[in-house]
Amino acid sequence: MNTVDLSPLYRSSIGFDRFASLINHALASEHSNAAYPPYNIESKADNQYAISLAVAGFSQAELDIQVEKGVLTIRGNKTSKDTANYLYQGIANRSFERKFNLADYVEVREAELSNGLLTIHLVKELPEAMKPQTIAINQSTSAIEHKAEQLDSNDDKAA
Structure with missing residues (x-):
């Protein structure tokens, strides 16, 4: 390792x-199962992402999406056995599990299955406490009083 x-x-x-x-x-x-199913990770806009997995042959009931402790897990469980006699089988028909580590504050918004692609939409939303803040710089009252005393003493000297 x-x-x-x-x-x-x-x-x-x-x-x-x-x-x-x-x-x-x-x-x-x-890395033996790292290529199945093929997927894309896309940056849609600032703090918006999408993961698309090619899940041809899977129904919505055979797919499971979970998020736990910052890990997005997508499982495909093939329940029915295909009894066809293939001369060539290029479309994988096996169960899978794919995991993605999510950064802090990344949340899954929705998932959709269309045309053999499972697309999961993610958004990174920083809490207000994590957003940049401008801090005002205030003068301490002792410094202000000191300047006022200097001005008074300068007035006394000028007179």
Whole structure:
């Protein structure tokens, strides 16, 4: 199993604890079933994404979508056995499980099945507390009083 030393990144970043485990998991995962079913990940607009999976031959009842602890899991369970006598079978007809790690604040909005494509729409919505804020800089009252005292003493000297 390959591991990656990310300790240099931790010197200048905070809150990316999950990052190392994601990389190690990606390096360690089996690639034997990594190509099925084929999929696309698309950036639709700012903070809007779509995952499309080619699920030809699957009905809506045979597909299951779940989100748990930041992981989107899509399962296809073929229940009926195909008894056809194929000369060539290029369309896969087997069950699958595909997982996607979601970043913080990414939520699944909807899923649709159309023309053999399962499309899952995602949105990243930052809470108000996470959005950039402008902080006003106020002068302390002691600094204001000090300036007022200086002005008064300058007036006394001028007179």
